[in-house]
Amino acid sequence: xxxxxxxxxxxxxxxxxxxxxxxxxxxxxxxxxxxxxxxxxxxxxxxxxxxxxxxxxxxxxxxxxxxxxxxxxxxxxxxxxxxxxxxxxxxxxxxxxxxxxxxxxxxxxxxxxxxxxxxxxxxxxxxxxxxxxxxxxxxxxxxxxxxxxxxxxxxxxxxxxxxxxxxxxxxxxxxxxxxxxxxxxxxxxxxxxxxxxxxxxxxxxxxxxxxxxxxxxxxxxxxxxxxxxxxxxxxxxxxxxxxxxxxxxxxxxxxxxxxxxxxxxxxxxxxxxxxxxxxxxxxxxxxxxxxxxxxxxxxxxxxxxxxxxxxxxxxxxxxxxxxxxxxxxxxxxxxxxxxxxxxxxxxxxxxxxxxxxxxxxxxxxxxxxx
Numbered sequence: 001x002x003x004x005x006x007x008x009x010x011x012x013x014x015x016x017x018x019x020x021x022x023x024x025x026x027x028x029x030x031x032x033x034x035x036x037x038x039x040x041x042x043x044x045x046x047x048x049x050x051x052x053x054x055x056x057x058x059x060x061x062x063x064x065x066x067x068x069x070x071x072x073x074x075x076x077x078x079x080x081x082x083x084x085x086x087x088x089x090x091x092x093x094x095x096x097x098x099x100x101x102x103x104x105x106x107x108x109x110x111x112x113x114x115x116x117x118x119x120x121x122x123x124x125x126x127x128x129x130x131x132x133x134x135x136x137x138x139x140x141x142x143x144x145x146x147x148x149x150x151x152x153x154x155x156x157x158x159x160x161x162x163x164x165x166x167x168x169x170x171x172x173x174x175x176x177x178x179x180x181x182x183x184x185x186x187x188x189x190x191x192x193x194x195x196x197x198x199x200x201x202x203x204x205x206x207x208x209x210x211x212x213x214x215x216x217x218x219x220x221x222x223x224x225x226x227x228x229x230x231x232x233x234x235x236x237x238x239x240x241x242x243x244x245x246x247x248x249x250x251x252x253x254x255x256x257x258x259x260x261x262x263x264x265x266x267x268x269x270x271x272x273x274x275x276x277x278x279x280x281x282x283x284x285x286x287x288x289x290x291x292x293x294x295x296x297x298x299x300x301x302x303x304x305x306x307x308x309x310x311x312x313x314x315x316x317x318x319x320x321x322x323x324x325x326x327x328x329x330x331x332x333x334x335x336x337x338x339x340x341x342x343x344x345x346x347x348x349x350x351x352x353x354x355x356x357x358x359x360x361x362x363x364x365x366x367x368x369x370x
Contacts (some may be wrong), residue, residue, distance in 0.1 A: 002043070007015075008032070009037050012029055012033065012290070013041045013045065017299065019295060020294075038317070049289075053356045054358070055357075055366065056324050057112045059134045062114070063115075064116075065093065065120045066078055067091075067122070068081060071198075072196055073193065073194055074259065075264060076262065080237075081118075081119075083226070093131075102158065103138075110145045111141075111142055116179055117151070122315055124159060129172075131182065132175050137335045143363075147170070148178070148181035149200075152178065152201050153204065153213050163208060164210065168215070169211055176362060177219045180219045180220030180221045180251070180255065181220075182199065183221060183237070187232075193318060197258060204241070209366070210244060213250025220255055221251040221296070222257055223254075224259055225259060226276030227259045227261070234284065239266070239291060242296065245289075245296050246295050252363060256288060257341050258281060260275065260307035282310070288316070289317075299319050299321070300323045301319035302322075303322055304323075311349070312349045315353055316353060325342070356369060
């Protein structure tokens with residue numbers, strides 16, 4: 001049941017529907033409204049912008065290597081590239097390994113293959129091309145979503161290719177979309193605390209996104225929150241992604257990624273001692289809908305990070321998508337997140353709040369109602 005709105009809530013609903021809330025207005029909104037009020041407005045906007053359907057993809061993750069030149073304090077997945085040959089914790093998947101993973105994906109009924117990994121300077125462009133073409137050869141009907149924007153930038157630098165050349169070769173090898181990861185937080189001072197110089201700046205991420213989208217490779221957008229950032233940083237991040245989308249469309253969705261701190265350098269340094277609470281998780285989703293919904297209709301709730309119960313409630317706070325099944329995901333699992341899900345369970349969560357579950361493809365087209 002849709003709750004009625006107060007005059008104050010109606011005012012903010014109208015401003016959000018116009019799709020151009022400024023940074024200043026967005027901060028004012030967070031001070032002016034309770035979390036419950038934000039949720040009421042966001043839920044109303046969701047019904048207008050995305051309807052009553054909540055979607056998800058049947059996605060299988062392949063993480064090709066955990067060797068990384070970046071060693072970001074926010075990450076528990078990486079093994080420093082300098083330790084290659086000196087530890088048994090690092091790996092690089094062979095093409096035979098990729099084929100094995102694809103066999104598992106087929107058994108799970110995956111319609112999307114999601115490929116990301118570390119910044120591995122030892123892998124040539126031809127390696128990625130062979131991985132991608134192997135996916136399309138063995139599972140020709142799946143959508144291939146591969147590489148974060150910083151990965152694309154890094155691969156270009158270490159292989160001597162421009163971003164335009166990398167994207168062209170990705171597409172020729174079968175890649176249909178980029179993953180949108182690596183955005184983290186755009187604020188320079190915060191970014192300096194959670195990443196290293198090997199990862200591009202927030203400004204470069206946005207610049208690269210425009211170029212990649214202009215070349216015909218769409219993808220998602222993300223934020224990583226719940227570490228050392230402030231609400232000002234979160235709002236700034238959302239406004240900048242929205243404005244980027246308005247200047248050069250190409251983002252398919254916005255996916256807030258809750259920081260999982262266990263086993264990360266940030267935890268060992270004592271900078272993050274606990275995860276963000278459920279109230280913050282809901283507020284992030286609500287603010288995403290209010291700031292971005294007019295330009296980017298799909299606000300995705302990543303249940304792997306939030307947990308299923310909070311994720312279910314977040315669908316009443318502006319979310320219209322549960323991302324996917326995330327079979328074989330390793331990056332969050334490196335932080336002791338070991339929860340798994342099935343299509344049936346995701347559908348059950350959606351039906352539990354009176355919404356309509358639907359399986360989708362990578363581009364948010366409905367495949368089947370479930």
